Amino acid sequence: MVTAKEKEESNKKLKKKMQIADPIWFDLQKKKERIIQSLRDEDFYNVDDDDDDDQIEEGDFENR
Numbered sequence: 001m002v003t004a005k006e007k008e009e010s011n012k013k014l015k016k017k018m019q020i021a022d023p024i025w026f027d028l029q030k031k032k033e034r035i036i037q038s039l040r041d042e043d044f045y046n047v048d049d050d051d052d053d054d055q056i057e058e059g060d061f062e063n064r
Contacts, residue, residue, distance in 0.1 A: 002010075
């Protein structure tokens with residue numbers, strides 16, 4: 001069985017860990033929101049369909 005003193009010490013350790021973890025979690029959430037927003041920007045979907053350089057032609061990897 002856990003004594004009151006052990007529980008109090010455990011709570012203190014947990015609070016200390018949370019003080020460290022909360023800013024890190026908050027920072028990660030902000031970064032996640034920025035990434036999501038950048039993916040939603042119009043420029044991300046602006047694809048040049050006239051450029052066929054990314055198409056693999058038959059024989060591109062032969063004789064290399």
